[in-house]
Amino acid sequence: MNVRENLKAYLDRELPEDQAAAVRQALEQDPSLRQELEEMRMLGLEIRRAATEPEPVGMEQTIGRIAAPRRPWARRPLLALSGIAALAVLVSMVSVLNRARGDAPMAESAAGADVAMKSVAPMAESMAEAPGHAAGENPDYAMAGAFPKRMVVRTADIRLKVDDAAAAMQKAIELAKSLGGYAASSGISRETERSTPVGTATLRVPERNFDAALGQLRTFGDVLSENSNSDDVTLQHADVSARLKVLRAEEQQYVTLLGAAKTIGQVLQVRERLNQVRQEIESLDAQRKTLERQAALSTITATFVQRTAVGEPEPGRGWASEAWASAVNGLTAAFRWIGAAAIFLFVYSPLWLPALLLVAYLARRFK
Amino acid sequence: MDPLVERAKRGDREAMAELVRRNYDAVYRFCARRVGLEPAKDMAQETFLTACRSLRRYEGRSSFEVWLFGIAHNLCRRSLRSSAPVNVEAAWRTEPDTEESWIDRRLLVEALRGLSAEHLEAVLLHEVEGLTYEEAAQLLGVPTGTVKSRLHHAFARLRSSLQAQGVNR
Numbered sequence: 001m002n003v004r005e006n007l008k009a010y011l012d013r014e015l016p017e018d019q020a021a022a023v024r025q026a027l028e029q030d031p032s033l034r035q036e037l038e039e040m041r042m043l044g045l046e047i048r049r050a051a052t053e054p055e056p057v058g059m060e061q062t063i064g065r066i067a068a069p070r071r072p073w074a075r076r077p078l079l080a081l082s083g084i085a086a087l088a089v090l091v092s093m094v095s096v097l098n099r100a101r102g103d104a105p106m107a108e109s110a111a112g113a114d115v116a117m118k119s120v121a122p123m124a125e126s127m128a129e130a131p132g133h134a135a136g137e138n139p140d141y142a143m144a145g146a147f148p149k150r151m152v153v154r155t156a157d158i159r160l161k162v163d164d165a166a167a168a169m170q171k172a173i174e175l176a177k178s179l180g181g182y183a184a185s186s187g188i189s190r191e192t193e194r195s196t197p198v199g200t201a202t203l204r205v206p207e208r209n210f211d212a213a214l215g216q217l218r219t220f221g222d223v224l225s226e227n228s229n230s231d232d233v234t235l236q237h238a239d240v241s242a243r244l245k246v247l248r249a250e251e252q253q254y255v256t257l258l259g260a261a262k263t264i265g266q267v268l269q270v271r272e273r274l275n276q277v278r279q280e281i282e283s284l285d286a287q288r289k290t291l292e293r294q295a296a297l298s299t300i301t302a303t304f305v306q307r308t309a310v311g312e313p314e315p316g317r318g319w320a321s322e323a324w325a326s327a328v329n330g331l332t333a334a335f336r337w338i339g340a341a342a343i344f345l346f347v348y349s350p351l352w353l354p355a356l357l358l359v360a361y362l363a364r365r366f367k
Numbered sequence: 368m369d370p371l372v373e374r375a376k377r378g379d380r381e382a383m384a385e386l387v388r389r390n391y392d393a394v395y396r397f398c399a400r401r402v403g404l405e406p407a408k409d410m411a412q413e414t415f416l417t418a419c420r421s422l423r424r425y426e427g428r429s430s431f432e433v434w435l436f437g438i439a440h441n442l443c444r445r446s447l448r449s450s451a452p453v454n455v456e457a458a459w460r461t462e463p464d465t466e467e468s469w470i471d472r473r474l475l476v477e478a479l480r481g482l483s484a485e486h487l488e489a490v491l492l493h494e495v496e497g498l499t500y501e502e503a504a505q506l507l508g509v510p511t512g513t514v515k516s517r518l519h520h521a522f523a524r525l526r527s528s529l530q531a532q533g534v535n536r
Contacts, residue, residue, distance in 0.1 A: 008519045012493070014500045040522055042469045043529075044494050050459045050475055051495040056395035058408035062415050063384045365421065 003033065011040050086355040093348050151237050151291065154210050154298040156228035162221035165306035169199035172217060172302050179213050181205035181297060199304040210298040217302055224305065233291050240288045244281060251277045368427035376422050383422070386431065387415050394435050397496060400458035401443040407457075410446065414439040429505045433498060437506045458491065470529060478528035486521035489514055 003026040009015045010023040027033050162168040166188055173183040186201040205213045214228070254274040261267040345352075374382035394414050399407035417438050418425075425434055459476045479487065492503040493514070500518075504511040 005516075005519055008522050009500070009515050012500070012518075014515065036526075039526060043522060043525060046470050046472075046475055047479070047490060047494045050472055050479075051491075052396075052400060052458060052460055054396055054399045054404055054407070056392045056411075058395070058412060059387065059391040061408075062391065062412040063387050065412065066383055066387060066415060066419055067380050365424075 004036070007033070007037055008040055011037060011044070083359055086352065086359050089348070089352045089355055093344060093352065150232065151234045151295040152207070153231040153233055153291075153294040154207060154228065155231075155300070156210070156214055156226070156298070157301045157303075158214065158217055158226045159224040159303040159305065160217070160221040161224055161307055162304045163307055165197045165199035165304040168220050168304040169201050169302075171220060172201045172203060172304075175213060175216050176201075176203040176205055176300075179205045179209040181209070181213070184299070196306040196308055198306070201302050201304075203300045203302060204297040205300065207296060207298050210300070213298075213300055217300065221304065233295060237288065237291045237295075240284050240291065244284045244288065247277055247281045247284065251281060369431060372422075372425070372427070372431050375419075376425065383419055390432055390435055391415070393432060393496075394439050397436055397439050398443055400491060400495065401440075402446055403457040406446065410439065410442055413442055417442070429502060433502045433506060436492075436496065436498070440506055458495075474529060474532050475525075477532075478525050481528055482521055482524060486517050486524065489517035490521050493518055 003023055006015055006019055006023050010020055013020075015023065027037065160168070169186055169188065173186060176183050181204045184202040184204050186199070188197050188199045190197050203213065214226075218226075251274065254270055254277060258267065258270045258274065261270055371382050371385055375386055391411065395407055395411040398410040398414070402410055414435060418435055421438070425431070429437070459479060461473055461476050463472050479490070482490065488507065489503060492498045492506065493500065498506065500511050500514045504514045507514065
């Protein structure tokens with residue numbers, strides 16, 4: 001134990017008794033240590049005398065402020081700010097939730113797939129928009145770069161209740177055209193003479209306009225059901241392209257061999273093999289082009305069910321079954337809304353949870 | 368725990384006002400020695416307002432005065448971080464004392480200026496504010512041994528500075 005290091009603590013009576021006894025003993029034996037202790041004592045005294053003792057001011061003011069009635073929010077700007085921030089987060093969440101509901105009122109179950117599709121959409125867009133390559137005629141984009149670009153085939157089925165099925169179908173066809181696509185098929189049918197007409201249109205729209213087309217269609221009427229699907233065909237396309245490349249090289253070799261054939265037998269043999277290879281090439285090329293076309297043009301099948309006119313009884317359905325269906329639909333919608341709200345709350349928890357915890361913490365602290 | 372503090376904890380404004388009266392001078396001087404005379408008033412006021420808001424969390428593990436010093440210490444440190452460095456003149460008198468002094472006051476203040484912020488704080492807390500090692504350690508949030516070590520080194524440094532300037536008893 002270093003006695004010198006304990007000297008100051010000894011002077012301040014801050015040493016445990018055993019260590020203090022050791023210092024006392026050392027002091028008795030060492031005059032220089034006693035001198036040092038005395039210097040420290042004097043130094044401490046001089047420091048205390050040198051310290052300022054300013055005349056305090058402002059006590060009454062402080063008492064006045066403490067006695068003043070509390071104005072919680074004015075006195076706690078941090079708490080107020082936290083509250084405002086939490087409110088802002090809540091309002092933005094509700095607005096996002098409402099917007100999402102407006103976009104896809106009946107398609108919450110497809111929301112996950114939709115998000116996944118959106119994540120690949122920019123790549124698919126870049127594929128469809130590659131300069132010099134019209135839709136369906138883009139031979140190279142799949143293998144550009146070290147990794148193949150994503151190719152996703154997107155399809156959707158949407159069923160809507162509309163006032164006029166024929167008009168809605170015509171509008172849908174116009175919509176597809178305006179978005180750079182076309183109607184692959186369309187038609188109107190009735191189950192029976194008394195049934196309301198049902199129009200169906202199969203629309204092909206560029207992949208980049210898929211979401212816009214679906215969004216527009218939803219505004220045509222009340223969405224009864226909606227399903228969307230995305231199929232990643234990147235690997236399939238890469239596989240077909242690779243096999244094509246190999247077969248083309250093989251074709252080239254047979255062409256060379258054909259030129260070098262000396263007998264008719266050799267010529268026939270080589271030509272037969274060449275024909276087989278070319279057939280395979282054509283088949284694979286068709287597959288590749290189909291995949292590219294499917295990825296470039298998404299398919300939306302829209303079904304328009306015409307509403308029954310007011311006062312006109314809907315065929316085959318009584319008022320009780322109508323009420324039952326309406327009640328079930330309402331309940332389902334309510335549960336769906338609650339589920340969607342819970343999901344939004346969970347996903348947005350990194351935003352609102354810290355704010356809420358901060359408010360709770362500050363409220364407890366300043367209470 | 369002091370019954371007055373207990374009453375203040377229960378929201379008794381008069382008890383809190385009495386606590387201010389009892390401790391204001393010490394807190395004001397504590398602040399003045401760290402941030403200077405001008406801001407000391409606001410700092411002391413803020414210390415008591417903060418104490419008022421945080422009183423529920425005071426558990427009596429340290430004396431009420433040390434707890435107040437802890438709040439003042441944090442406020443002063445925060446204020447100094449965002450303004451000019453500590454004005455040593457606010458803490459020390461430079462004019463000579465009427466009593467006979469062992470050391471030239473100016474040389475002592477000069478030596479005190481040479482201390483690191485940590486050593487100076489330990490000296491202020493123990494020698495000037497009169498806190499025990501344990502109280503100073505609680506306030507600084509360090510072990511008691513650290514306060515002991517800081518004081519030992521601060522005094523060794525002061526002695527060697529003064530000796531270098533020819534101050535001998």
